[in-house]
Amino acid sequence: MDTSNTPPATASPPVEDQRVWKAGRLEPMPIRKLPDAPPSVHLIGPTVFLVALGVGMGESYMWPRLVLLFGPEIRWLFLIGVTLQAVVMLEMARYAMATGESIFSGAARVFKPIMWFFFIVAIAVYIWPGHLSAGAAAFEEITGIPWVVTAVCGLILVGVIFSLAKVIYNVLENVLSLLIGALVLGTAVVAAMVGSWGDVATTITGMFAIGYLPPEAMTAAWFPVIVGACAFAGPSGMQQMWYTLHLRDSGAGMGAHMPKVRGLRHAGEQEAMPARGFMFDTEDPAEMAKWKGWRRWVTFDALLLFWGITMLVTISFTVIAQSAVRIDPGVREVIRGDDREVALSAMANAVSSAGSSVLGTIFLGFIALIGLNATLGLFDSFSRGQADMTYNFIPGAKKLRMSHLYAGFLWGVIIFGILILLFGPADGPSGILDTLAFLSTFAMGAYCVTLLLVNNRMLPKPIRPRWWTNAIIGFGAVFYLGMLFYSLFAFGVVVG
Amino acid sequence: MDGRHSLELALPGATIGAVAGAMAGGLTLIAGVPTGLAALAALALAVPLAFFGGLYGALLGHGVFRPGTFGPAGLYWMAAFPLSRLLQESVAGVGMADGVPAFLAYQAMVALGFAIGFIWVHERLMPYWLLRRAGDNPRAAALLDSYVRHAEALRARKGARR
Numbered sequence: 001m002d003t004s005n006t007p008p009a010t011a012s013p014p015v016e017d018q019r020v021w022k023a024g025r026l027e028p029m030p031i032r033k034l035p036d037a038p039p040s041v042h043l044i045g046p047t048v049f050l051v052a053l054g055v056g057m058g059e060s061y062m063w064p065r066l067v068l069l070f071g072p073e074i075r076w077l078f079l080i081g082v083t084l085q086a087v088v089m090l091e092m093a094r095y096a097m098a099t100g101e102s103i104f105s106g107a108a109r110v111f112k113p114i115m116w117f118f119f120i121v122a123i124a125v126y127i128w129p130g131h132l133s134a135g136a137a138a139f140e141e142i143t144g145i146p147w148v149v150t151a152v153c154g155l156i157l158v159g160v161i162f163s164l165a166k167v168i169y170n171v172l173e174n175v176l177s178l179l180i181g182a183l184v185l186g187t188a189v190v191a192a193m194v195g196s197w198g199d200v201a202t203t204i205t206g207m208f209a210i211g212y213l214p215p216e217a218m219t220a221a222w223f224p225v226i227v228g229a230c231a232f233a234g235p236s237g238m239q240q241m242w243y244t245l246h247l248r249d250s251g252a253g254m255g256a257h258m259p260k261v262r263g264l265r266h267a268g269e270q271e272a273m274p275a276r277g278f279m280f281d282t283e284d285p286a287e288m289a290k291w292k293g294w295r296r297w298v299t300f301d302a303l304l305l306f307w308g309i310t311m312l313v314t315i316s317f318t319v320i321a322q323s324a325v326r327i328d329p330g331v332r333e334v335i336r337g338d339d340r341e342v343a344l345s346a347m348a349n350a351v352s353s354a355g356s357s358v359l360g361t362i363f364l365g366f367i368a369l370i371g372l373n374a375t376l377g378l379f380d381s382f383s384r385g386q387a388d389m390t391y392n393f394i395p396g397a398k399k400l401r402m403s404h405l406y407a408g409f410l411w412g413v414i415i416f417g418i419l420i421l422l423f424g425p426a427d428g429p430s431g432i433l434d435t436l437a438f439l440s441t442f443a444m445g446a447y448c449v450t451l452l453l454v455n456n457r458m459l460p461k462p463i464r465p466r467w468w469t470n471a472i473i474g475f476g477a478v479f480y481l482g483m484l485f486y487s488l489f490a491f492g493v494v495v496g
Numbered sequence: 497m498d499g500r501h502s503l504e505l506a507l508p509g510a511t512i513g514a515v516a517g518a519m520a521g522g523l524t525l526i527a528g529v530p531t532g533l534a535a536l537a538a539l540a541l542a543v544p545l546a547f548f549g550g551l552y553g554a555l556l557g558h559g560v561f562r563p564g565t566f567g568p569a570g571l572y573w574m575a576a577f578p579l580s581r582l583l584q585e586s587v588a589g590v591g592m593a594d595g596v597p598a599f600l601a602y603q604a605m606v607a608l609g610f611a612i613g614f615i616w617v618h619e620r621l622m623p624y625w626l627l628r629r630a631g632d633n634p635r636a637a638a639l640l641d642s643y644v645r646h647a648e649a650l651r652a653r654k655g656a657r658r
Contacts, residue, residue, distance in 0.1 A: 177620055184613030185516040189541070192581055192606040197598035200605060304566060304612070312609035362519070 021279035023458040024109030029099060034280035035256045037293030051180055051309050058232025059314040060370055061134070061344060064321035065335050066229055069222075070214050072206025077226065078314065079207040081233025084479065086307045087472045088240050091451050091465060093298040096244035097253025098291075098463055101277035103244040103447070104389050106454035112393070114450055118443065119389050122238055125440050126382045129155070129417035135371010137341045138364040141348065152418050154372070158379050159414045163407060179373050183366060184309060190362050191316035199319045220491035227441065227483045234310050237440040241447055242381035245388060253294050254278045259402075275392060282460040291463060320363060321347055383409035438484065445481035448473050501635040505557035506550030508621040512614055513549025517542030517580075533588070540587040544580035548573075549614065553622070557635045563619070563642055570611045577607035 020028035066074050095106045108115040132154065136147035165171040217226055235243070248255035257278045280287045324331050324347040334346040344367055348360040387405035390397045397405065451473055455465050465473075518538045552572060555561055561568050578600045585599070594602075626640035 174620070177616065181613050181617035181620065182519075184609060184616065185512070186519050186613075188606050188610035188613060189516055189519060191609070192577070192603055195602065195606070197594050197602040200602055308609075308612060312612070316606075316609070 017281075019281075021460060023099075023279075026105070026109050027276040029101075029277050029279040031281055032254065032257055032278040034254060034287050034290045034294075035251075036290055037297050051306060055180075055183070055310060055313050055370060055373070058229060058234070058236065059310060060317045060367060062225075062229040062232055063314050064318045064347075065343065066226065067203070067206070067318050068321055068325055068332055068335050070217055072202040072318075073209035073212040074214075074217070074226075075203065075206040075318075076208060076210045076212060077230055078233045080479070081230045082307060082310050082314075084472065084476045085234035085240065085310075086302045087469065088448065088451065088476060089235075089243060089302045089306060090295075090298060091455060091469060091473055092240050092244050093247055093252070093302075094295075094463070094465060095451075095454055095459065096247040096255065097294050097298065098459055099277035099279060100248055100254035100256070100258045101244075102248060102385070102388050103241045103450065103454065104385065105277065105392060106458055107450050108393060109458050110450070110453045114446075114453075115389060115393065117446070118238060118241065119386065121439050121443050122382060122385055125237055125436050125443070126378065127413055127416055128436070129421050131378060132371065132375055132417075132421075134341065134344070135368045135375065138344060138367035138371065141345055141364050142361055142368070148421055151421055154375060155379075155414045155417050155421075158376060159411055162380060162383075162410055176373060176376060179369060179376075180309075183369050183373070184312065186362065186369075187313055187316045187366060190366075191319050194323045195316070195319035199322045200315060203315050203318050203322075223491055224487045227487045228437065230483060231441040231444055231480065234306070236444070238385070238443050238447070239378075239381065240444075242385050245381065245384045249384075252298070253291075254280060275398070279460070282462040288462065379410060379413060382413060383407075438488075441480055441484045445477050445479075445484065448477035448480065452477075498635075501633045502554040502557055503550075504629050504633050505626075505635055505639065506553040508625050509553035509556075509614075509618055510546040510550030512617050512621070513545035513547070514542045516549075516610070516614075517545040537584065537588040540584040541580060544583050545577075548576035548580060549618075551576075552614075552618070556622075557639050563622070563639070566611070566615060569615050570608055573607045573611035573614065574604045577610050578603035 017031045019031040021031060022028045063075065063078050092103055095101070095103055099106070104115050104118060107118065129151065132151040133147060136150040136154065139145065139150050140147040161171065161175075216222055231237075247253070248258050249260050251258075251260075254277060258274065280291070282288060282291075321335075328346075328349075331343075331346045335343045337343065344364070348363045383406050386409045387402055390405050390409075391400075391402050452470060456470065518541075552561065552569065556563065561572075581603045582596075582600065623640070623643045626636045626643065629636040630640045631637075
């Protein structure tokens with residue numbers, strides 16, 4: 001800890017700690033008190049965002065599909081993917097809670113071009129509104145309202161809500177909490193009604209068939225699909241990086257010293273955002289005791305909420321998919337095909353034809369709900385991340401408030417999204433689809449490497465990760481990048 | 497009087513249980529299942545889930561559970577949820593193909609997921625309800641106090657802001 005600026009003994013109150021922690025080439029972080037960790041292990045925290053973003057197509061479609069095609073044994077890869085993501089989440093939280101900075105700022109402290117890489121990848125990958133289509137299409141199946149209308153209305157609604165909100169984090173946390181609560185309760189009830197002990201037993205034992213890969217999985221047609229599904233086990237792309245912004249805004253750890261981002265209508269009340277985070281005194285045993293409290297809090301979040309809910313939703317959807325095939329074996333053939341919407345509605349129809357047509361509707365309802373959750377979370381997170389990087393690292397951007405930048409990115413992506421939905425290819429131009437899929441998975445390997453650099457070089461020694469955590473994150477980098485490049489070089493295909 | 501106070505605390509949990517159970521019923525009507533059948537199936541699940549949800553709230557008021565903690569609530573639902581499903585299957589079900597023990601074991605597993613969702617929503621609703629009832633209901637006031645202590649600790653944390 002750099003104590004070169006220790007205040008003179010005669011300093012009069014208010015005594016403000018003048019010590020700083022020097023991390024990288026950016027402005028040093030002043031030493032401040034670490035707030036107390038929440039007194040009890042409470043269920044509600046910023047993990048709600050990660051769950052909202054993470055529980056998506058991977059859990060509700062890609063993995064159930066793979067289980068139907070290759071058997072439950074393929075799920076060992078899912079277990080590895082989600083467990084890896086739980087450790088990544090803990091490590092992302094380490095930097096964000098210790099400094100109140102986002103991982104993007106941490107990356108810039110190591111080497112600014114790393115941060116710019118993520119800035120560009122975010123725009124390239126997340127500006128396309130294709131992720132809206134599955135949820136909106138499911139809504140169309142239920143109500144008959146054309147999906148483009150739903151998607152455009154949804155986009156405008158998201159923009160209006162986030163612009164009017166006083167403190168965006170609070171609104172989003174409340175809305176997402178209720179939506180996810182409904183999803184979790186509903187999924188449990190549906191799984192309880194359609195599944196059986198046999199289904200769930202094979203699904204769970206399949207998770208421990210480590211190393212199982214049927215010959216068909218190692219083909220140019222299916223290996224890229226498996227790589228894509230591994231990348232979509234839990235939060236995909238840059239979602240874990242955005243989680244650090246939510247931690248900061250929820251006031252977790254040193255994030256308590258940072259102002260919150262406000263909606264456009266209340267931008268005038270926005271406090272000036274400091275250009276750097278803060279550090280606590282890691283040589284003070286009392287501060288370290290509080291730090292341990294924070295780590296316990298986030299570990300509970302990671303294990304029960306994130307890992308638990310992701311597993312529950314996937315197991316439930318897999319059980320539903322297995323019931324669908326049992327009811328109508330033709331579904332298996334439809335699912336082999338590449339059309340997601342057709343496969344989803346075939347699954348819904350099969351479940352409906354069992355004499356309980358309610359379940360088909362509920363199934364589609366959940367797909368729509370998952371789509372809505374993901375869209376709310378994705379638009380907010382994207383805008384938050386880009387605004388954070390712009391504010392801190394683009395010269396002159398500090399003349400604007402963070403809330404204005406947030407609103408600029410939010411409405412930019414919404415207007416672009418509407419134009420593309422009406423006139424262009426929703427997933428992005430077909431010529432660059434492969435590149436986008438590549439970048440999304442590549443970003444995951446890249447953030448593992450970034451995490452290792454940031455946490456091991458930018459944090460004081462007492463709060464750096466242990467060797468085994470580093471080993472797991474290192475394995476993550478090899479897992480994502482290895483599978484991606486193997487797919488590219490062995491089969492000439494990027495990600496399915 | 498004490499009974500009425502406990503009943504008031506039971507309301508949020510009972511509502512969540514009832515809504516979760518009736519979720520199927522509401523959508524059944526859209527899906528075109530005969531109304532009578534749909535209502536019976538929904539009711540047969542909604543009633544026991546509402547009962548156990550309410551009981552959870554009442555026990556919370558008596559200090560058996562602590563607000564927001566998962567472990568004890570998870571165990572509670574591992575017993576309560578399978579019982580509710582058993583009741584529903586007995587009244588409006590199509591029979592249990594695997595036999596009762598396997599059925600109960602499976603339901604107990606799903607119950608853990610249900611418990612996460614239940615606690616999640618309950619923690620969102622309960623404080624608002626307690627705020628409304630604390631004036632007339634000493635049990636609600638006591639429980640609200642524990643929520644307030646938690647919130648104050650959080651505020652103290654945020655007050656540490658520069």
